[in-house]
Amino acid sequence: xxxxxxxxxxxxxxxxxxxxxxxxxxxxxxxxxxxxxxxxxxxxxxxxxxxxxxxxxxxxxxxxxxxxxxxxxxxxxxxxxxxxxxxxxxxxxxxxxxxxxxxxxxxxxxxxxxxxxxxxxxxxxxxxxxxxxxxxxxxxxxxxxxxxxxxxxxxxxxxxxxxxxxxxxxxxxxxxxxxxxxxxxxxxxxxxxxxxxxxxxxxxxxxxxxxxxxxxxxxxxxxxxxxxxxxxxxxxxxxxxxxxxxxxxxxxxxxxxxxxxxxxxxxxxxxxxxxxxxxxxxxxxxxxxxxxxxxxxxxxxxxxxxxxxxxxxxxxxxxxxxxxxxxxxxxxxxxxxxxxxxxxxxxxxxxxxxxxxxxxxxxxxxxxxxxxxxxxxxxxxxxxxxxxxxxxxxxxxxxxxxxxxxxxxxxxxxxxxxxxxxxxxxxxxxxxxxxxxxxxxxxxxxxxxxxxxxxxxxxxxxxxxxxxxxxxxxxxxxxxxxxxxxxxxxxxxxxxxxxxxxxxxxxxxxxxxxxxxxxxxx
Amino acid sequence: xxxxxxxxxxxxxxxxxxxxxxxxxxxxxxxxxxxxxxxxxxxxxxxxxxxxxxxxxxxxxxxxxxxxxxxxxxxxxxxxxxxxxxxxxxxxxxxxxxxxxxxxxxxxxxxxxxxxxxxxxxxxxxxxxxxxxxxxxxxxxxxxxxxxxxxxxxxxxxxxxxxxxxxxxxxxxxxxxxxxxxxxxxxxxxxxxxxxxxxxxxxxxxxxxxxxxxxxxxxxxxxxxxxxxxxxxxxxxxxxxxxxxxxxxxxxxxxxxxxxxxxxxxxxxxxxxxxxxxxxxxxxxxxxxxxxxxxxxxxxxxxxxxxxxxxxxxxxxxxxxxxxxxxxxxxxxxxxxxxxxxxxxxxxxxxxxxxxxxxxxxxxxxxxxxxxxxxxxxxxxxxxxxxxxxxxxxxxxxxxxxxxxxxxxxxxxxxxxxxxxxxxxxxxxxxxxxxxxxxxxxxxxxxxxxxxxxxxxxxxxxxxxxxxxxx
Numbered sequence: 001x002x003x004x005x006x007x008x009x010x011x012x013x014x015x016x017x018x019x020x021x022x023x024x025x026x027x028x029x030x031x032x033x034x035x036x037x038x039x040x041x042x043x044x045x046x047x048x049x050x051x052x053x054x055x056x057x058x059x060x061x062x063x064x065x066x067x068x069x070x071x072x073x074x075x076x077x078x079x080x081x082x083x084x085x086x087x088x089x090x091x092x093x094x095x096x097x098x099x100x101x102x103x104x105x106x107x108x109x110x111x112x113x114x115x116x117x118x119x120x121x122x123x124x125x126x127x128x129x130x131x132x133x134x135x136x137x138x139x140x141x142x143x144x145x146x147x148x149x150x151x152x153x154x155x156x157x158x159x160x161x162x163x164x165x166x167x168x169x170x171x172x173x174x175x176x177x178x179x180x181x182x183x184x185x186x187x188x189x190x191x192x193x194x195x196x197x198x199x200x201x202x203x204x205x206x207x208x209x210x211x212x213x214x215x216x217x218x219x220x221x222x223x224x225x226x227x228x229x230x231x232x233x234x235x236x237x238x239x240x241x242x243x244x245x246x247x248x249x250x251x252x253x254x255x256x257x258x259x260x261x262x263x264x265x266x267x268x269x270x271x272x273x274x275x276x277x278x279x280x281x282x283x284x285x286x287x288x289x290x291x292x293x294x295x296x297x298x299x300x301x302x303x304x305x306x307x308x309x310x311x312x313x314x315x316x317x318x319x320x321x322x323x324x325x326x327x328x329x330x331x332x333x334x335x336x337x338x339x340x341x342x343x344x345x346x347x348x349x350x351x352x353x354x355x356x357x358x359x360x361x362x363x364x365x366x367x368x369x370x371x372x373x374x375x376x377x378x379x380x381x382x383x384x385x386x387x388x389x390x391x392x393x394x395x396x397x398x399x400x401x402x403x404x405x406x407x408x409x410x411x412x413x414x415x416x417x418x419x420x421x422x423x424x425x426x427x428x429x430x431x432x433x434x435x436x437x438x439x440x441x442x443x444x445x446x447x448x449x450x451x452x453x454x455x456x457x458x459x460x461x462x463x464x465x466x467x468x469x470x471x472x473x474x475x476x477x478x479x480x481x482x483x484x485x486x487x488x489x490x491x492x493x494x495x496x497x498x499x500x501x502x503x504x505x506x507x508x509x510x511x512x513x514x515x516x517x518x519x520x521x522x
Numbered sequence: 523x524x525x526x527x528x529x530x531x532x533x534x535x536x537x538x539x540x541x542x543x544x545x546x547x548x549x550x551x552x553x554x555x556x557x558x559x560x561x562x563x564x565x566x567x568x569x570x571x572x573x574x575x576x577x578x579x580x581x582x583x584x585x586x587x588x589x590x591x592x593x594x595x596x597x598x599x600x601x602x603x604x605x606x607x608x609x610x611x612x613x614x615x616x617x618x619x620x621x622x623x624x625x626x627x628x629x630x631x632x633x634x635x636x637x638x639x640x641x642x643x644x645x646x647x648x649x650x651x652x653x654x655x656x657x658x659x660x661x662x663x664x665x666x667x668x669x670x671x672x673x674x675x676x677x678x679x680x681x682x683x684x685x686x687x688x689x690x691x692x693x694x695x696x697x698x699x700x701x702x703x704x705x706x707x708x709x710x711x712x713x714x715x716x717x718x719x720x721x722x723x724x725x726x727x728x729x730x731x732x733x734x735x736x737x738x739x740x741x742x743x744x745x746x747x748x749x750x751x752x753x754x755x756x757x758x759x760x761x762x763x764x765x766x767x768x769x770x771x772x773x774x775x776x777x778x779x780x781x782x783x784x785x786x787x788x789x790x791x792x793x794x795x796x797x798x799x800x801x802x803x804x805x806x807x808x809x810x811x812x813x814x815x816x817x818x819x820x821x822x823x824x825x826x827x828x829x830x831x832x833x834x835x836x837x838x839x840x841x842x843x844x845x846x847x848x849x850x851x852x853x854x855x856x857x858x859x860x861x862x863x864x865x866x867x868x869x870x871x872x873x874x875x876x877x878x879x880x881x882x883x884x885x886x887x888x889x890x891x892x893x894x895x896x897x898x899x900x901x902x903x904x905x906x907x908x909x910x911x912x913x914x915x916x917x918x919x920x921x922x923x924x925x926x927x928x929x930x931x932x933x934x935x936x937x938x939x940x941x942x943x944x945x946x947x948x949x950x951x952x953x954x955x956x957x958x959x960x961x962x963x964x965x966x967x968x969x970x971x972x973x974x975x976x977x978x979x980x981x982x983x984x985x986x987x988x989x990x991x992x993x
Contacts, residue, residue, distance in 0.1 A: 020833060040550050044549060045534075046528060048528070050526050052524040053524075068525055068527075071523075072526075072529070075531050076527045164859050178557050220556055353527040369527045375547065375549040377549075379546060381544070383535075384544065386536075391542075402561065412559055414559040414563050420856050
């Protein structure tokens with residue numbers, strides 16, 4: 001086997017001597033920095049959590065919360081708790097980026113924030129109005145609530161600060177912390193980007209795909225992933241008025257979407273009771289799908305260490321190593337709550353081994369060993385931030401706020417030299433076209449020029465048979481005739497299947513009208 | 523079953539007392555630091571904006587300046603904070619740059635002080651149009667010169683040889699004269715063509731070599747070991763000043779009347795190594811920074827420009843409403859300030875880097891500055907960063923002149939291109955050679971060799987022709 005010749009780096013081939021020298025210097029600096037960064041790994045203070053079976057007889061998914069609580073230290077044990085709030089549920093929850101504060105919003109108007117580690121209530125509000133979503137903004141001083149008609153912004157004491165007039169009937173809220181953008185979507189098929197630092201609406205798009213059922217940000221490139229009621233998932237940037245990527249993920253509304261920290265994988269939960277993991281860096285194809293659940297999954301969430309939690313009915317299932325096929329045979333952990341507690345939202349707490357779950361009867365937090373990032377960077381997000389540090393950080397991040405124009409599929413594009421089109425790295429849309437165009441072409445080739453299959457008619461009466469008859473009369477066998485014969489064969493098989501099923505007394509099961517249109521036609 | 527969860531001790535991360543700083547652990551995992559490029563770019567953009575906001579290049583003028591125009595400035599090579607200036611009314615002033623006050627002032631000459639230089643002992647040599655060179659002792663503040671050297675014509679320039687234990691200096695008038703401070707008569711005089719020498723400069727590292735400019739549009743190099751000129755370069759327009767690169771001994775630059783500064787390698791004068799263009803009038807003075815990486819120019823268009831030697835266009839332009847034609851500009855020896863002398867009689871002190879803060883910096887501030895400088899360097903080609911970094915307010919006269927110059931240059935180029943299209947014999951002269959009229963080497967051996975070859979050729983031709991005749 002011969003290897004392809006390696007391309008020489010620019011610092012060796014650049015024609016200008018001075019430029020070559022400069023590039024070489026930069027190259028050596030980069031190498032030094034890489035090595036130095038590698039060396040800092042041994043300075044990390046904390047260790048990741050884990051849950052491991054010691055022998056073949058044990059299985060991690062059989063471990064209950066009670067057993068975990070019994071074997072962890074007292075401070076961790078305290079972190080698993082339930083808030084029983086039966087009157088105002090189901091609850092939407094949100095943790096701050098530091099993981100310190102918890103915000104819960106009950107559908108019937110109950111909003112409260114806690115310092116959950118200390119068990120201290122920050123404020124409690126009753127809005128007497130439907131609350132659809134809650135979202136902290138850049139720190140624990142401000143948060144947004146999607147209410148019955150508008151989105152409102154409140155401060156840390158729960159006083160109303162703003163009403164976002166244009167954002168009507170929103171059901172999903174998300175915040176891009178580096179861009180200071182509050183992103184909302186909802187029942188109206190609109191998508192809004194609101195810059196909360198200057199109070200300006202940066203972009204508003206019509207998705208033209210009906211109500212947006214779910215929404216999440218890609219933490220790697222700040223692209224918004226929207227799940228729609230027709231089963232498509234679309235990706236949006238505030239700079240383009242149409243989706244950058246559009247893919248059909250489910251047969252039925254997409255209940256929840258989530259992108260992992262590295263921005264490589266998208267997990268989607270559909271009303272068709274399936275959870276799928278998609279590669280959203282290169283192929284935009286399904287990597288694997290989890291076993292179907294009895295109840296359609298409502299939530300799906302990635303943790304910082306790439307555990308995937310799925311909430312369906314009263315059950316939370318956590319999967320490990322799902323980024324690539326083959327899929328794991330058993331879940332990593334599973335927890336059944338009280339049968340009446342239906343999961344409505346879930347979120348892994350940043351830098352903790354905790355999963356927060358909002359459900360119809362309040363809030364629960366579960367211990368998921370190995371879920372969190374153990375070593376935080378205090379200069380980036382600091383869970384032990386003092387008030388002074390928080391203020392400093394606010395000023396610093398505002399000064400270094402990223403412009404919405406910088407949101408691209410590949411965040412490394414900034415500062416890169418624009419090559420001519422052939423040498424340039426392909427955009428997501430171009431990649432998508434490359435993937436889909438040949439498929440479309442093939443699809444057209446296969447069936448468009450052929451008569452429609454009619455298995456409900458008698459064998460001699462179908463269009464396929466009639467055309468075949470004519471062909472046979474001519475006595476010339478060509479490619480079309482062979483394809484027609486194949487179709488006729490298919491038609492006969494379909495007819496027989498139908499007959500057999502009818503004989504077996506098969507009655508078609510009831511499917512709700514929303515989903516029925518995705519059913520495969522017989 | 524093995525179970526472990528993250529369990530941090532709050533005490534480990536929080537400061538015990540308000541006076542203590544809390545622990546700030548780092549994790550350089552790139553997943554924790556998203557949008558690296560975008561954030562660095564934003565920082566670079568902000569740093570560039572701040573740099574322009576804090577750009578206050580003018581420090582102040584020295585004392586109350588001179589009464590007449592300042593035509594020459596000299597720095598004391600052994601002190602960081604001392605400079606001398608000479609004006610058209612014959613007054614010489616010696617300045618303390620720290621206090622920006624004059625320490626010594628004398629009515630030295632009866633006419634324009636044309637040249638100043640400081641000797642290694644720290645004395646000042648001045649030359650003027652009144653046909654005298656005078657040696658001054660600044661330490662004792664003596665109002666009378668220590669020594670007077672008489673010439674037969676008004677002097678235009680003077681420079682002292684660098685290096686240890688030397689007392690030689692050179693002056694330029696009709697010819698170049700070599701002097702010794704201990705003798706009243708010149709040691710020797712050198713001339714090669716020019717009827718007037720306008721400026722001369724000794725090389726700071728190759729002590730025996732110096733260069734001069736003359737009214738015959740020539741740049742001439744001399745070697746005082748052989749006591750003769752070495753070679754010469756004739757340009758299309760006059761040169762006004764010379765400066766040697768203090769770090770690279772064979773490099774020097776010349777300020778030309780054609781608004782450009784040309785950089786030369788003295789080993790090969792057939793082309794300049796590069797040229798600097800941005801001025802819209804003759805360049806009157808030029809000076810290398812002590813690092814050899816930057817060049818300051820003083821121009822007749824009433825501005826000072828600073829160039830990076832590796833770039834063709836200036837990095838910065840300094841001007842004030844009151845500053846008239848600038849005749850002299852010098853980098854101070856710590857590379858931090860620039861001195862300029864202009865027709866309005868003021869000696870001005872500028873920062874070499876317009877936004878640089880003077881004084882001691884804390885290590886944190888230094889680290890932050892280094893970081894932002896690296897970012898600015900990395901993103902300097904981005905359109906927004908570049909336009910902010912490059913934008914300068916210039917006087918309308920200069921802006922207009924620049925536009926007109928651009929049009930003229932384009933027209934000239936168009937004309938040359940058209941001519942070339944229709945005439946295959948037109949030579950295609952490289953941009954770096956266009957200003958050069960000719961180069962000459964003064965090498966007696968070579969001249970004799972050349973003569974011998976010519977003689978041989980002649981003889982050969984004759985013999986061949988003779989042979990034909992015989993046939």
